[in-house]
Amino acid sequence: MMEVMTTRAESAAATRRALLDAAAELLDLGGPEAVTLREVGARAGVTRGAPYRHFTGKDSLLTAVAAESWERIGDQVHALRTDPSLSASEKLRGALRALIDVGRNQPHLYQVLFRRRANLPGQLGDGMDRIRRQLCGPEGDPAVADRAAERFQDEFLDIVAALAGERNARHYGALLLTSAHGIAGMELSGHLDTDKWHTTADELVDTLVRMVTDVGETT
């Protein structure tokens, strides 16, 4: 049965978890538009104002969901990289497919993962307001999601380095990563017509892996 909640910290942590789970579920079902703070609260057993005790707002909540997902993907790629039963090519193919599979199985989540970072452009005027706000809660901070996404990229980079050599790893790593992202994105948006192009996302991944494998051998 359910553990009895005694301390306030435990109860708050449980609410936070429930909010994140509810948000992730609603995101899967109907995209960011369907993630209503009212509905999230209801599914977590609280009311519409409660999420503001754990996140600075809706954006912050979605960012936290993205951060957890990045961590999960990072773990997955880490497991691939350190699996001694896999060849270097298999590791690379697995990492690329891991990303594309998220696009396939959780398209709405995938789009949130690659949301535009808030403080990218030269907007510094009201940027300070946003930044200060999001510093209120350490979670939902874009920096948290950024760190998690970068860990994934680091793991990925190591896999590429083992295959194509340290020299080419960064350039070709970026090429592979962006290409996989593009494959996932166009498959997701429906702009990759497999009939028109006589090819599939999986075949494109194979070609990418083969190309980098060749680079590694001839270097």
Added chain:
Amino acid sequence: MMEVMTTRAESAAATRRALLDAAAELLDLGGPEAVTLREVGARAGVTRGAPYRHFTGKDSLLTAVAAESWERIGDQVHALRTDPSLSASEKLRGALRALIDVGRNQPHLYQVLFRRRANLPGQLGDGMDRIRRQLCGPEGDPAVADRAAERFQDEFLDIVAALAGERNARHYGALLLTSAHGIAGMELSGHLDTDKWHTTADELVDTLVRMVTDVGETT
């Protein structure tokens, strides 16, 4: 000075144009969230209900904006393809950069261009409602945007075929297109850290062009 509007059709057409222009401008400024039917109407000199005479709703309006943009990009690539002063490689590089430049200069528009197509997944239940609705107005119909996007892809495919041969054109064309889309997307979202990867989007494009040029030569 301004031409006097007499006929009702002219007036309506002018309003439609103004609505599209206002929507495109607001999209550039603040993304889809900033495209308010009230503000669009205000900038077009009408009120909030007027857009419903020309589009079935906000989604339909944004789809029409995307369709016009796809047509513009298609024209641009067509001009590249038929320019006798350019080499095949230059045509390919230009086409890829044309797409990436949209991502750079109009990031919000770019995301709308690659919006998920409505009728992709197996949702047929309420899908009929949506479809019948969007058939009311021939514009804003997703099919219009799809046709425009496909014309761009056809032009692009021809450029690749001239460089890599008919045999490889489709497979490598898809690879190039998805890769360019991924480069644009990750640069746009801020996930392509040029310091970390020791490379830039432009260098990645050059590598892609070189790879396909090699394929064309060795075939």
Added chain:
DNA sequence: TCATACAGTTGACAGCGTCATCTGAACCGG
């Protein structure tokens, strides 16, 4: 000339994110 079609206006509604305010119970120093 007169009925009609139709672009555009207006009022209304439900739902949204967000904030200020309030409440009650867990906490903690004495």
Added chain:
DNA sequence: CCGGTTCAGATGACGCTGTCAACTGTATGA
């Protein structure tokens, strides 16, 4: 054990949104 404090959560309110039904006035076409 007790009384003040902190803080998770509830609640009311506000402005904004997309959407639709009902309405208005004018150009159209027979």
